[in-house]
Amino acid sequence: MSAPAILTPDAPIRPASRAPRPRATVQHRGAILAFVLPFGLLFALFYLVPIGYAIYQSLLVIEREGTFGQAREVFGGLTQYVLVFQNGPFWNSIARVLTFGAVQVPVMLGLALLFALLLDSPLLRGKRFFRLAFFVPYAVPGVIAAIMWGFLYSPKLSPFSNITENINFLSADLVLWAIANVVTWVYVGYNMLIIYSSLLAIPTELYEAATLDGAGQWRIAWSIKIPLIMPAIVLTAIFSIIGTLQLLAEPQVFRSFSSAVTSTFTPNLTVYSTSSIPNFNLAAAFSVVLALATFILSFAFLKFTQRKEAK
Amino acid sequence: MQMKKRAVAVALLTAASVALTGCATTTSTGGSAAAGDCKPSTGKVNLDFTTWIPGIEDVVAVWNKENPDIQVKVQTGPNGNGGTYQNFFNQLKAGNAPDLGQIEYDALPNFRVQDGLTNLAACDGVLDAKKDFVDWTWGQVNFGEEDAVYAIPQDAGPMAMFYRSDLFKANNIEVPTTWAEFATAAVEVRKTGAYITNFSQSDINQFAGFVWQAGGSWFQNDGTDWTVDLAGDTSVKVADYWQDLIDRDLVSTNPPWTDEWNNAYNTGAAWTWNSAAWGANSIASGAPTTAGKWSVALSPQWEEGDNAAGNWGGSSTAVFKGSKHPYEASKFALWLNTSDEALTMLNKAANLYPAAKSGLELPALKEGVPFYGDQAIYDVFAEASAQVSPDFVWGPTMTQVYNDASDGFKAAVSGNGTLTEALNATQKSTIAALTAQAIPVKK
Numbered sequence: 001m002s003a004p005a006i007l008t009p010d011a012p013i014r015p016a017s018r019a020p021r022p023r024a025t026v027q028h029r030g031a032i033l034a035f036v037l038p039f040g041l042l043f044a045l046f047y048l049v050p051i052g053y054a055i056y057q058s059l060l061v062i063e064r065e066g067t068f069g070q071a072r073e074v075f076g077g078l079t080q081y082v083l084v085f086q087n088g089p090f091w092n093s094i095a096r097v098l099t100f101g102a103v104q105v106p107v108m109l110g111l112a113l114l115f116a117l118l119l120d121s122p123l124l125r126g127k128r129f130f131r132l133a134f135f136v137p138y139a140v141p142g143v144i145a146a147i148m149w150g151f152l153y154s155p156k157l158s159p160f161s162n163i164t165e166n167i168n169f170l171s172a173d174l175v176l177w178a179i180a181n182v183v184t185w186v187y188v189g190y191n192m193l194i195i196y197s198s199l200l201a202i203p204t205e206l207y208e209a210a211t212l213d214g215a216g217q218w219r220i221a222w223s224i225k226i227p228l229i230m231p232a233i234v235l236t237a238i239f240s241i242i243g244t245l246q247l248l249a250e251p252q253v254f255r256s257f258s259s260a261v262t263s264t265f266t267p268n269l270t271v272y273s274t275s276s277i278p279n280f281n282l283a284a285a286f287s288v289v290l291a292l293a294t295f296i297l298s299f300a301f302l303k304f305t306q307r308k309e310a311k
Numbered sequence: 312m313q314m315k316k317r318a319v320a321v322a323l324l325t326a327a328s329v330a331l332t333g334c335a336t337t338t339s340t341g342g343s344a345a346a347g348d349c350k351p352s353t354g355k356v357n358l359d360f361t362t363w364i365p366g367i368e369d370v371v372a373v374w375n376k377e378n379p380d381i382q383v384k385v386q387t388g389p390n391g392n393g394g395t396y397q398n399f400f401n402q403l404k405a406g407n408a409p410d411l412g413q414i415e416y417d418a419l420p421n422f423r424v425q426d427g428l429t430n431l432a433a434c435d436g437v438l439d440a441k442k443d444f445v446d447w448t449w450g451q452v453n454f455g456e457e458d459a460v461y462a463i464p465q466d467a468g469p470m471a472m473f474y475r476s477d478l479f480k481a482n483n484i485e486v487p488t489t490w491a492e493f494a495t496a497a498v499e500v501r502k503t504g505a506y507i508t509n510f511s512q513s514d515i516n517q518f519a520g521f522v523w524q525a526g527g528s529w530f531q532n533d534g535t536d537w538t539v540d541l542a543g544d545t546s547v548k549v550a551d552y553w554q555d556l557i558d559r560d561l562v563s564t565n566p567p568w569t570d571e572w573n574n575a576y577n578t579g580a581a582w583t584w585n586s587a588a589w590g591a592n593s594i595a596s597g598a599p600t601t602a603g604k605w606s607v608a609l610s611p612q613w614e615e616g617d618n619a620a621g622n623w624g625g626s627s628t629a630v631f632k633g634s635k636h637p638y639e640a641s642k643f644a645l646w647l648n649t650s651d652e653a654l655t656m657l658n659k660a661a662n663l664y665p666a667a668k669s670g671l672e673l674p675a676l677k678e679g680v681p682f683y684g685d686q687a688i689y690d691v692f693a694e695a696s697a698q699v700s701p702d703f704v705w706g707p708t709m710t711q712v713y714n715d716a717s718d719g720f721k722a723a724v725s726g727n728g729t730l731t732e733a734l735n736a737t738q739k740s741t742i743a744a745l746t747a748q749a750i751p752v753k754k
Contacts, residue, residue: 062749067532067707068423068454071748083747154571172725257569259512259725262718277711278400278425279747 051291057284073281080285089264090286094245094293096176097266101244104180109236111184112191117221119192120199131196135189142186146253149182154257170258179250187243191236198232199225234305238298245294248272349434349638356639358383359409361399363390364626365592366660370653374646381639383411391415392516392713403427403631410634411644415626416451417516417705419462420532422629423454424707424750428461429630434641437463443649447701448666452627454532462627463644464666466657468587469695470520470621473594475582476606476684478505486608490552493611497561500582506563508583509575510553512724513717514567517586520621521549523703525613530706537752539706539741541716542734548613550730557724564724573597585610587623588664588692595662595682603681607688609695620695622703625666664692671696708744715740 061076084090115134118124137145152158153169169178202225210220226233248268255261255269263273267290275283360371360383371385386409388395396418402408403425414422422428431437437460441449448464479486482503487493497507511517519529527545531538540546556562563581565572575581576598584590594605610620628644630637647653654670657663665671671693679685706712719733745752 062747064749067534067537067751068420070426071424151570156571156574172722172727257566257571259564259566259721262721263714264718272397273711273714276397276400276714277708277744277748278397278404279744280404282747 054284054287057281058288060281062281076281080282081289083282084285084289087270087286089262090267090270093264093267093270094290097244097247100176100180100247101241103177104184105237105240105244107180108184108188108240109191109233111188112236113195113226113233115188115192116195116199117225119196120225121217121221123217131193134192137186137188138190140186142249143253145186146179146182146250149178149185150254150257153178170254170260172260175254175258175260179247179254182250183243183247187240191240194236195229195232198229202228230305234302237305238301241298241301242294245290245297349431349641351638352636355379356381356636358411358634358636358640358643359386360384360411360628360643361386361388361395361409362413362628363388363393363395364413364657364661364663366656369660370647370656373652373656374643378643381643383643391418392710396421396710399427399631400425403633406633408631408633410630410636410640412629412631413465413626414462414629415516415624416448416464417519417624417709419451419627419629420454420705420707421709423461424748427629427632429632429634429637431460431463431630431637431641431644432458434638436645437641440645440649443668444666445668445671445696447699448625448627450701451625451705462629463641463648465626465628465648466589466663467666467696467699468520468589468622468624469664469692469699470524470585470587470610470623471691471695472608472610473584473586473590473605474608475579475601475604477604478503478579478582487611488609489615490611490613494552494556494561497556498559501561505579506561506575506581508562508585509565509567509572509581510557510562510724511567512564512720513713514623515713515716515720517623518549518553518716518720519703520587520623521553521585522546522621523700524610524619524621525549526619526700528703529712530704532704535751537706537745537750539738539745539752541712541738541741542731546734547731550734554723554730557730577601587625588689589624589662591680591683591688592662603684605683606686607683607691609691609698618698619700620698622699625664627666664689664696706741706745707750708741708748711744712737712741 058080059075059077060073061079063072063074064070115130119127119131124130140148152160153164155161155164155168155170158164168174206224206228207220210224215223246268247266251261251265251269252272255263255265262269264270267286271283271286271290274286358381362385364387367387368385371383375382388398391414395413399408399412399414399422403422408427419428438458440463441453441460444464445467448467452462452464453459454461474486476486482499484496484499485492487496493507500507522529522545525545525548527540527543527549529539529541529546531540553562557564563575565575576584576594577600579601584594586593591607595602612619628647630640630644634640647657648665649667649669651669651673654663654665654667655673655675658665658670658673658675664676665673670676676689676693677687679687680689715737716733719728719736720730722728723730723733742752742754
């Protein structure tokens with residue numbers, strides 16, 4: 001999963017406030033500009049411009065004359081997008097990561113929530129140790145983690161070869177879940193930390209009141225903690241959905257030692273393979289469609305959870 | 312609560328934009344050096360050279376010492392299809408490609424179609440160098456055009472069979488000289504618990520070498536159109552042969568270039584490898600405990616008495632479009648690939664088999680190699696080299712061909728479909744890929 005974005009609650013992309021509030025800070029305009037400028041500049045340079053360039057590239061097609069004729073990029077409208085929608089392997093790869101996410105994300109977040117609640121409960125000893133222990137895998141770069149697990153799964157070379165020789169974790173049936181295991185291993189601690197920090201923000205008076213009312217730890221966790229940290233759980237869920245759709249490093253590493261991982265295993269691998277042809281225009285169109293799909297899916301999830309909350 | 316939701320929404324927007332930026336390529340198109348223009352630069356020149364030859368740094372150090380005014384900086388990376396070509400294409404698109412790069416013959420048309428190569432014909436001494444190189448390798452770099460030279464040939468990859476002579480002997484199995492005998496021997500070897508060889512699911516260029524030996528060719532270019540023939544009769548014959556060995560569990564199907572694969576050779580679980588001259592280096596480094604137990608013989612033939620060899624790999628040194636110093640770059644490339652001292656060092660460090668005719672007479676290529684029981688293995692490759700047909704043509708999208716065929720081969724060794732089906736699917740996807748790039752192709 002790709003690195004999570006830094007939370008930027010006051011990013012300038014937020015549309016103007018809908019409540020008409022009088023603004024009295026006009027005299028600080030210069031200062032505001034000075035503070036926003038560094039971020040705004042980098043944001044434009046490294047987010048907006050590349051996105052614009054990708055969209056622009058996706059609208060071009062190649063023309064040339066003769067077998068080695070010089071290529072000209074000309075405007076082709078939505079030609080590349082038509083190819084994207086006709087591309088079977090790409091949609092298969094989307095279906096594959098959705099299957100992956102439907103299983104892996106709940107498992108990972110369930111574990112993260114469980115660990116966070118354990119860390120937060122007065123029952124557990126050695127909290128500092130466990131907090132670090134759960135978080136350490138996140139410090140291992142994703143590629144290294146994939147290589148390491150690749151060794152553990154390897155039929156002949158694994159330290160557990162009496163298992164891996166009988167169950168081939170790198171086969172077509174299992175490799176998706178073998179990768180899911182790697183991703184879970186890496187990201188459980190990270191998600192746990194987000195949920196845990198949100199648990200720490202709950203005022204302790206609530207627990208006191210609950211204890212006075214006779215609630216045990218289970219009851220407190222279920223009826224107080226989980227409802228209060230729901231926004232954090234939703235946040236981790238959205239990060240995970242985005243990360244799932246963008247799976248690249250792990251399958252890319254697994255591709256070299258598993259017969260089951262093809263060059264179009266995940267949507268991002270498809271983009272990578274397409275750009276290595278090199279067909280940058282089609283790769284750009286894939287990227288735009290993937291980003292839109294990611295956006296729609298995450299937003300739908302957000303709306304869904306909000307509506308549930310409102311009920 | 313509302314605030315938190317909004318924070319989530321903003322984070323979402325930000326993260327989604329990461330999705331896009333992560334995939335976007337960088338700006339601007341490549342610069343261009345006018346064709347036919349190749350003049351020396353004034354003053355000291357620095358050249359960048361990207362390659363994946365092990366030990367190349369020492370060779371370049373010799374050049375740098377002798378040529379203080381033309382300093383070459385080496386950068387090494389993964390092998391071409393393993394990532395370096397992708398970098399090259401990205402760099403060409405971004406206009407910051409290195410001056411020189413290693414490109415295998417099979418990838419040259421791909422780079423030429425993308426307008427990534429400088430025609431060196433006007434550079435001093437380049438056209439004259441034609442006579443110095445083995446004929447078919449020169450044909451790979453000039454695409455059959457008289458006034459064009461798109462790269463300087465470096466090495467060739469004539470294929471032969473590496474085999475564990477000790478194991479064949481100890482088990483009283485004849486070393487096969489035809490593919491029919493190879494299949495029979497495979498049965499015998501399997502009885503000992505080992506495999507005669509490993510079928511590579513992702514070295515499609517090795518498979519191309521098998522087809523090359525059998526007399527096939529995958530592409531033709533008549534000047535107006537490309538013809539794609541990945542699933543012709545010869546290819547199907549070769550595919551059916553290997554499919555049969557896979558189906559009978561007579562060859563292993565480990566993914567190549569992995570530790571698992573090395574381990575199979577290191578422990579005697581695989582006995583032969585049909586590979587190129589440079590493969591001598593791969594075995595010696597991947598299976599060090601088997602030193603002295605290997606020998607090299609000519610590849611098995613399709614018909615008894617035939618004399619055909621395939622070719623796998625072999626590289627050239629190309630000057631990329633956008634280099635400001637094609638004159639100096641071509642000087643270095645010629646030295647690297649024709650001078651006795653460079654060729655000797657490349658052979659010692661990486662077992663490269665020179666494309667230069669003079670290189671074939673090097674004393675280093677007449678010596679016995681200790682890892683191969685002191686056999687003079689390059690004599691075998693010299694014989695194979697003379698048997699390589701010059702008629703095999705590479706297509707302009709080989710990275711795509713390799714990816715697609717490999718996807719199909721991977722499925723086939725996992726029991727989904729066959730090698731022939733994989734070739735048929737790749738035939739279709741290749742024509743589609745050419746069409747998408749507006750490269751004229753006969754359908």
